[in-house]
Amino acid sequence: MQLERLLQSQGFGSRKACRALIEAGAVSIGGTLCTDARAEYEPEGLVFTIDEVAWAYRERVYLLLHKPAGYECSRNPQHHPSVLALLPQPLRERGVQPVGRLDEDTTGLLLLTDDGPCLHALTHPRRHVPKRYLARLKHPIDAALLQALHEGVMLHGEQVPLAAPDARAVDTHTLALAIEQGKYHQVKRMVAAAGNRVGQLHRAELGGLTLGGLAVGEWRYLDAADLASIPYPAA
Numbered sequence: 001m002q003l004e005r006l007l008q009s010q011g012f013g014s015r016k017a018c019r020a021l022i023e024a025g026a027v028s029i030g031g032t033l034c035t036d037a038r039a040e041y042e043p044e045g046l047v048f049t050i051d052e053v054a055w056a057y058r059e060r061v062y063l064l065l066h067k068p069a070g071y072e073c074s075r076n077p078q079h080h081p082s083v084l085a086l087l088p089q090p091l092r093e094r095g096v097q098p099v100g101r102l103d104e105d106t107t108g109l110l111l112l113t114d115d116g117p118c119l120h121a122l123t124h125p126r127r128h129v130p131k132r133y134l135a136r137l138k139h140p141i142d143a144a145l146l147q148a149l150h151e152g153v154m155l156h157g158e159q160v161p162l163a164a165p166d167a168r169a170v171d172t173h174t175l176a177l178a179i180e181q182g183k184y185h186q187v188k189r190m191v192a193a194a195g196n197r198v199g200q201l202h203r204a205e206l207g208g209l210t211l212g213g214l215a216v217g218e219w220r221y222l223d224a225a226d227l228a229s230i231p232y233p234a235a
């Protein structure tokens with residue numbers, strides 16, 4: 001692939017902008033300066049350096065972000081910055097989008113990708129990817145709350161009750177639960193329907209993925225083993 005096209009595919013701007021970068025001497029590969037924008041390179045496995053920062057070529061990117069509170073999962077945020085502001089410009093430029101949404105005040109595990117079919121598959125209502133949350137509740141957790149969540153609660157606009165069969169109390173006010181759907185404000189509405197209120201919400205797991213040691217606001221690339229644990233691409 002021509003170097004200018006390759007950089008364009010990785011989010012470094014238009015073909016013209018990438019050509020200008022190359023011709024300005026900002027790009028090197030394997031320690032050698034590359035000033036020929038039309039030079040051909042095999043993209044797979046290529047590592048290039050732009051202004052001293054190394055980038056590996058990736059046909060598609062899959063990212064795991066530890067979402068802080070105070071960020072919206074939208075490309076066009078209304079009241080708070082977008083989670084995309086936490087990523088480097090080239091990743092934003094190549095059209096990375098959140099897989100599903102976490103509320104502005106929810107923290108925790110968020111996937112992002114520029115792989116349209118993957119995004120569609122993971123957010124499809126028929127794909128039941130378990131999502132595990134920790135919710136700090138306003139009132140103490142009691143047996144009635146757990147029973148309602150185990151049996152299922154009816155949410156406005158839904159046809160069938162939604163249940164969290166493994167919901168359990170971690171301590172007096174902390175609830176651990178997993179849901180498989182991704183309805184609007186689902187956890188908060190389920191807890192409200194069961195007679196309590198969520199104060200803070202944190203997503204700890206999605207499929208087999210956890211945040212590991214990722215600090216709040218940090219992100220990392222997902223590798224093939226990570227993707228296999230989501231599960232993706234199995235239907």
Ligand code: URA
Nearest residue numbers: 103106185186187188
């Ligand atoms: N359920 C909610 O209520 N909010 C979230 O952000 C995620 C799940």
